[in-house]
Amino acid sequence: MTSLSRLRAANRRTVAAALADGPLSRADVARLTGLSRTTVSSLVGDLIESGLVSETSARGRPHKGGGGRPSVLLRLSVPVGHVAGVDIGHGHVRVAVADRAGSIVGEQVAPVAVDTRGTEAFDVAARMVGETQATTGVGALAAVGMCVPGPLDRTSSRVSNRIMPGWRGLDPADELGRRLGLPVVADNDANLGALAELGHGAGRAAGPAADLVYVKLASGLGAGIVLGGRLHRGSSGNAGEIGHVQVGEDGAVCRCGNRGCLETLVAAPRLVELLRPAYDEGLDVAQVLELDAAGDAGVRRVLSDAGRAVGRALADLATSLNPELVVLGGSLGRAASLVDAVRASIDRYAQPDTAAALQVLPGELGERAEVVGAVSLALTRASQT
Numbered sequence: 001m002t003s004l005s006r007l008r009a010a011n012r013r014t015v016a017a018a019l020a021d022g023p024l025s026r027a028d029v030a031r032l033t034g035l036s037r038t039t040v041s042s043l044v045g046d047l048i049e050s051g052l053v054s055e056t057s058a059r060g061r062p063h064k065g066g067g068g069r070p071s072v073l074l075r076l077s078v079p080v081g082h083v084a085g086v087d088i089g090h091g092h093v094r095v096a097v098a099d100r101a102g103s104i105v106g107e108q109v110a111p112v113a114v115d116t117r118g119t120e121a122f123d124v125a126a127r128m129v130g131e132t133q134a135t136t137g138v139g140a141l142a143a144v145g146m147c148v149p150g151p152l153d154r155t156s157s158r159v160s161n162r163i164m165p166g167w168r169g170l171d172p173a174d175e176l177g178r179r180l181g182l183p184v185v186a187d188n189d190a191n192l193g194a195l196a197e198l199g200h201g202a203g204r205a206a207g208p209a210a211d212l213v214y215v216k217l218a219s220g221l222g223a224g225i226v227l228g229g230r231l232h233r234g235s236s237g238n239a240g241e242i243g244h245v246q247v248g249e250d251g252a253v254c255r256c257g258n259r260g261c262l263e264t265l266v267a268a269p270r271l272v273e274l275l276r277p278a279y280d281e282g283l284d285v286a287q288v289l290e291l292d293a294a295g296d297a298g299v300r301r302v303l304s305d306a307g308r309a310v311g312r313a314l315a316d317l318a319t320s321l322n323p324e325l326v327v328l329g330g331s332l333g334r335a336a337s338l339v340d341a342v343r344a345s346i347d348r349y350a351q352p353d354t355a356a357a358l359q360v361l362p363g364e365l366g367e368r369a370e371v372v373g374a375v376s377l378a379l380t381r382a383s384q385t
Contacts, residue, residue: 008043011035013380014229015043016052016076017208020102020199023056023073033209033229044074051077052383076101082138083382085374086125086176087147089189090114090219093121094368095128097138098375100382102200106136107371114149118167119175126179145377146186147370148172149220154237157186163255185381190216190240191231192373193329193363194224200372201364202327211323214363215242215310217338218330221263227321243267245313262313266306268331274302285331292335300337307338311345318358319351329363 011033018024018032030040047053054077079100087094094109108128114121129144150159157171177184194214197203203212209229216222221243225232232239243263244256251260264270268285276283278298279291291299314326326346328339343360350358365372 010230011039012043012046014208015040015047016383017199017229019053019074019076020208023075025073029074032207051079053077079142079382081140081142081382082133083375083378084129084132084141084144085147085371085376085378086129086144087189087192087371087374088112088114088121088125088149088172089147089370090149093125093128094371095125095132096371096375097129097132097136097141098379100142100379102375102379104372104375105138106132108132114166115164116166118164118170122170122172122175122179125176129180141180141182142382143378144176144180144182144184145192145374145379145381146172146176146184147189147192147374148186149189151188151222151238151241152186154233154235183381185377187231187233187373187377188222188224188237189370190214190222190224191233192224192377193365193369194226194327194373195231195376196365196369196373197327197329197363198226198229199376201369202361203325206325210325211321212325212327213240213314213317213321213323214327214329214369215314215333216330216369217266217306217310217328217332218268220267221310223317225321225323242310242313242317247309247313262309266309271302271306271332275299289332289335292337303332303335303337304341306332307335307341308345310338311342312349314342315346315349315355318346319354322354322357324357324359326358326360327363328360329365329369331367334362334366 014033015029018029026040030037053074056073056075081100082097085096091111092109093112096104096107098104112121112124148159150163152159159167173184173186193216197214198212203210212226214224223240223242225240244261246260247262248260252264253259254261254264272283288299292303332338339362347355363369
C-alpha cells in the first residue's frame, strides 16, 4: 500500500468516526474532521459504494434523489453480525461481544496472572470469548480486537520480553487468532484506552479529529497519543511510553531495564506500598481512592506528589505536541488529588499558551476503557473485510 493510499484509508476511517455518533451533513463532516469538502465528498462516495455509509433525508427516510434540494444527511450503515474485544491486563482478562454498531451485548472478566503466564492468558481469553458468544446467543464473529499490557513492536508484533517475561516469543494476535480461528488485531492498552475515550468517553466533545493524550495510571504508566483523530504509534510502536521517562539516573531499576523511570515512582503498587505503613496492611487501590475522596491528608499528599511528577512529564509532551485534552484513566485516573496535581504541574511547567489551551479530565470509561477500545479495533478490522 502506497503512502497516498494509506492516507486515503486513514481519512475514510476519520469520516466514519465522525458519523459514529449520528447522521451528519457533508458540511458537518468537513467541519468536524478538518478535511476539505472536496476530499469529504470523494471519501463519502467510496464509503457509500462499499455499503458502509448511506444517505438519508433530514426526516430519516432514505434519500432517493428527485427534484429540489432536500436536506441530505449521511449515516453509518450497520452490517449484520458481531465482533469481540479482549482486554488482557496485567492481572485480568476481560471480554466483550458487541454488534456492528458497537453496542456491547455481553461481557465478563476473570483474574489471571498475565505477565508470567502468557499461554494460559490466551487460553482463558479464547474460552471466555466462546462462553460470551454462547450466553448471548451470538453466532460467528467477524473479527476480534485485543488489548495487551505493553508496547507492541511494529516489526515483530511481539511485546517486549523485559516487560512481559512470560510472553517470550509470542505474537499475541497470532496466538489468540489460532485458538479462535478468527482474524485478530492487537494494540497496547494505552492506545486502545485513547481510542475508547476519544470515541465514547471524555474525548467525544473534542470531536473525531482531536489531538488527545490518554494516560493510563495503574500497575504501570503509559500514554496513548491521538493526533488529528489518529493514533500515533511511532516508528517501532513505542510512542507514549512516558512511564519510562528517566527522572533519576540513580533511581530504582525498572522492569524495562533502565533506572529511575517515572513508573517506578508513581505506579499504583508503588503508591500503595508507600501508604501501607500508616494504614491497614490490607490496603489496596480501591481503599486509597476511598480515602482520597474522604479527604485523608496522608493519601492526598502521596497522590498529589505522584500527580505532580506525572504532570511534569506531560508538560514537556504538551509543549511539543500542543494537544487540546489530557484524559487520565486506569485505576488511579479518577483520584481527584492526582488529577488536580497533574493540572497544576502542567500549568507550572508547560509553555503558558499551550497550558491555557489544554483540558485535563478524568476518563469516563474507567476500567472498561481498554475493552471498549478493543471492540472499536475489531469493528475497524471487520469493516476492511
